[in-house]
Amino acid sequence: MFGDLLENSTTEGVFSALVNKVRDWSLQTNNGGNEIDVSHGVGSAVAVEGAFKRYGRVQVLHDLSMDVPKGSIYGLLGASGCGKTTLLGCIVGIKRLDSGNVYVFGERAGGRNESRIGYMPQATGLYGEFTVTETLRFFGRVIGMDEAKIDERSRYLVDLLALPPHEGSVANLSGGQQRRVSLAVALLHEPELLILDEPTVGVDCTLRELIWEHFKSLTGNGGVTIIITTHYIEEARQANRVGIMRGGCLMAESAPAVLMKRHQAETLERVFLALSVEQNQAKRTVGIAARADRPKATGRWPIERGHMKALVWKNALWLRKNLTVLAVVTLLPVVMVSVFCLAIGHSPFDLTVAVVNQEVGFRNCNSTLVCGSEEASCAFLGYLEERGLVMRYFESEGDAIASVMKGETYASIVIRRNYSRGLHVRAYDWQGLSVSELAGSSIDVFRDLSNKHLAIHLQITLYQTFQQFFYDYIESCGRRWEAMKVPVQWEAVYGSMNPNFTDFSIPGVLLSIIFIIGVILTAYAMLIERNEASLERTLAMGVTKVELLTAHIVIEYAIMSTQIVLAMLCAFLVFGMTIEGSLLLSTLLLMLAGFCGISYGLVISCVSNSPIIIALAAMGSYFAIVLTGGLIWPIEAMHWLLKPFALFFPLTKSTESLRHIMHKGWGLFDGDVYVGFLSVITWSLVLLSFSVVLIKFQKN
Numbered sequence: 052m053f054g055d056l057l058e059n060s061t062t063e064g065v066f067s068a069l070v071n072k073v074r075d076w077s078l079q080t081n082n083g084g085n086e087i088d089v090s091h092g093v094g095s096a097v098a099v100e101g102a103f104k105r106y107g108r109v110q111v112l113h114d115l116s117m118d119v120p121k122g123s124i125y126g127l128l129g130a131s132g133c134g135k136t137t138l139l140g141c142i143v144g145i146k147r148l149d150s151g152n153v154y155v156f157g158e159r160a161g162g163r164n165e166s167r168i169g170y171m172p173q174a175t176g177l178y179g180e181f182t183v184t185e186t187l188r189f190f191g192r193v194i195g196m197d198e199a200k201i202d203e204r205s206r207y208l209v210d211l212l213a214l215p216p217h218e219g220s221v222a223n224l225s226g227g228q229q230r231r232v233s234l235a236v237a238l239l240h241e242p243e244l245l246i247l248d249e250p251t252v253g254v255d256c257t258l259r260e261l262i263w264e265h266f267k268s269l270t271g272n273g274g275v276t277i278i279i280t281t282h283y284i285e286e287a288r289q290a291n292r293v294g295i296m297r298g299g300c301l302m303a304e305s306a307p308a309v310l311m312k313r314h315q316a317e318t319l320e321r322v323f324l325a326l327s328v329e330q331n332q333a334k335r336t337v338g339i340a341a342r343a344d345r346p347k348a349t350g351r352w353p354i355e356r357g358h359m360k361a362l363v364w365k366n367a368l369w370l371r372k373n374l375t376v377l378a379v380v381t382l383l384p385v386v387m388v389s390v391f392c393l394a395i396g397h398s399p400f401d402l403t404v405a406v407v408n409q410e411v412g413f414r415n416c417n418s419t420l421v422c423g424s425e426e427a428s429c430a431f432l433g434y435l436e437e438r439g440l441v442m443r444y445f446e447s448e449g450d451a452i453a454s455v456m457k458g459e460t461y462a463s464i465v466i467r468r469n470y471s472r473g474l475h476v477r478a479y480d481w482q483g484l485s486v487s488e489l490a491g492s493s494i495d496v497f498r499d500l501s502n503k504h505l506a507i508h509l510q511i512t513l514y515q516t517f518q519q520f521f522y523d524y525i526e527s528c529g530r531r532w533e534a535m536k537v538p539v540q541w542e543a544v545y546g547s548m549n550p551n552f553t554d555f556s557i558p559g560v561l562l563s564i565i566f567i568i569g570v571i572l573t574a575y576a577m578l579i580e581r582n583e584a585s586l587e588r589t590l591a592m593g594v595t596k597v598e599l600l601t602a603h604i605v606i607e608y609a610i611m612s613t614q615i616v617l618a619m620l621c622a623f624l625v626f627g628m629t630i631e632g633s634l635l636l637s638t639l640l641l642m643l644a645g646f647c648g649i650s651y652g653l654v655i656s657c658v659s660n661s662p663i664i665i666a667l668a669a670m671g672s673y674f675a676i677v678l679t680g681g682l683i684w685p686i687e688a689m690h691w692l693l694k695p696f697a698l699f700f701p702l703t704k705s706t707e708s709l710r711h712i713m714h715k716g717w718g719l720f721d722g723d724v725y726v727g728f729l730s731v732i733t734w735s736l737v738l739l740s741f742s743v744v745l746i747k748f749q750k751n
């Protein structure tokens with residue numbers, strides 16, 4: 052309708068003087084019996100005084116005043132982007148003015164009169180997965196209706212608005228059907244004030260007529276007040292009063308017939324054009340109006356039982372309808388723990404090495420270990436094969452080294468011609484060992500050191516294999532091999548004699564998995580909630596943001612408990628990770644880490660509503676935590692600049708504590724186990740408080 056007069060979002064200047072003049076004049080000449088005085092007295096359902104509102108640099112409402120008499124239909128008209136939805140949001144209480152006042156039934160907007168208001172946002176504001184019945188049940192519960200009343204009203208509205216059968220989900224309805232469901236939600240609790248943002252878009256003319264008849268009967272018989280925005284301008288002729296907005300100002304406010312008469316126009320559209328011309332002329336002459344006082348926020352207890360029950364029910368219903376998501380989320384930690392245990396900490400096997408055995412060449416030889424054997428090198432290579440090395444034999448040393456250089460083998464092992472003789476002298480008569488025997492009994496190894504893990508593994512394998520082989524050779528010669536041992540006796544206070552990297556890392560891995568899943572789930576749940584238009588509607592019904600958060604935390608905690616139990620069963624029962632201490636204490640620490648993740652997820656979701664930023668923040672912090680938390684490399688080895696900070700990160704101390712519990716069997720007050728608990732609790736509380744502050748002070 053107003054397509055040719057689309058608002059300029061950078062509208063400058065204030066036209067309040069002229070606007071107020073036009074408006075006053077309209078009111079003076081108004082002869083509508085439905086009209087009442089503009090002050091927010093007894094007769095006003097809604098009164099707006101000197102409203103200012105801007106989004107960043109864009110001034111959206113500009114010294115706007117309006118008055119909606121009780122029991123009337125008020126049509127709010129204006130071009131796209133002129134600020135109608137913003138104004139409605141301020142009346143409903145989900146948006147705050149920068150300055151000015153909004154009164155609803157004589158009380159400041161945003162107070163406790165949500166049960167008297169029915170709000171239909173511009174977007175449908177519904178949960179796509181729910182059926183019509185479930186949608187009406189949820190919003191009925193939020194507003195505090197009893198079940199019988201919800202059923203009764205649902206039947207009535209389904210009939211009135213010709214809503215489709217109940218079984219299908221709302222997302223599968225047509226646009227017009229969805230708008231009707233949305234209207235039904237607004238009408239559900241029989242509110243005294245209906246605020247409807249374009250309720251008849253996508254509705255056919257017959258049904259539109261019917262809906263308007265219903266509005267008229269509501270205002271006529273029931274004393275209900277309706278504020279309605281519409282782009283079908285002719286519709287607004289049926290309203291008792293229309294307000295015409297432009298550039299964030301109300302240019303006129305009066306009965307449609309009065310406005311048309313005053314401007315000698317046949318349609319309201321022509322009235323709008325005439326007013327726009329007058330406003331443009333005033334733009335050049337009128338200065339900026341003073342701002343009114345900033346309204347004070349209304350204080351209230353942020354959590355109500357009824358709201359919480361409805362929200363938790365809604366979240367649980369959403370999960371029931373998204374069982375795949377629920378299954379994936381619940382099993383994710385088990386999958387991550389399994390992948391970790393299967394992938395990390397095991398010794399490499401089937402490593403190929405190049406071998407040049409100058410003692411026997413390519414001929415077959417006897418690998419049995421016998422004292423004084425001329426082919427002891429074969430026995431040694433047999434030992435290496437038993438340790439899982441794969442041998443590739445070469446004729447010359449150069450070919451063997453070339454195979455390492457080409458990446459075909461990991462090392463080349465060269466055994467000299469008189470190896471067996473030298474070895475025998477070393478084992479049997481070492482005092483008489485000559486220089487040539489010493490050199491001949493040495494094995495030359497050329498390794499590819501570019502892969503540190505594999506190179507060290509090969510080195511350890513060769514040392515250990517040779518040690519065993521040499522002890523066995525000494526024994527086969529009837530000598531005591533114990534005399535050759537390094538004279539150090541090793542014993543374990545905690546842990547096994549053969550420590551395992553997987554076992555070392557699993558406490559930190561469990562904590563970090565539960566933490567990061569908490570972060571991601573919360574951030575995305577809040578993102579979805581924020582981006583759903585249903586949030587506007589839920590907030591308009593008096594649900595607080597703190598209640599929304601708490602309901603999410605409740606559901607997430609239920610999921611998290613299952614995640615933790617499954618992840619621990621997987622780690623301890625399936626992969627045999629060490630658990631010497633209390634399972635309960637370990638679970639508690641994991642729950643706290645999960646809570647810390649949830650709190651951090653809340654902070655991220657408050658700071659940004661971009662999925663990319665959320666993903667980057669979550670992954671970035673995860674890597675920082677994993678790298679600095681002592682999970683994969685000891686903190687003792689960390690750079691001195693980073694170390695003091697790393698100790699304060701949320702999972703550093705808690706990883707140590709969980710390791711003490713799991714590997715040493717320590718209790719809460721043994722060593723500094725309690726410090727890990729304190730650290731993660733402190734982080735959770737700080738992050739949670741921060742997110743609550745951010746949420747509280749977010750205006751839009």
Ligand SMILES: Nc1ncnc2c1ncn2[C@@H]1O[C@H](COP(=O)(O)OP(=O)(O)OP(=O)(O)O)[C@@H](O)[C@H]1O
Pocket residue numbers: 060106107109111129130131132133134135136137138173751
């Ligand atoms: N959350 C927001 N952040 C920044 N700018 C916003 C926000 N909401 C609205 N705006 C801007 O404020 C102006 C008024 O928007 P509003 O939705 O109130 O207009 P409207 O009159 O309802 O438009 P329409 O008839 O198309 O729905 C527009 O320029 C819009 O881009």
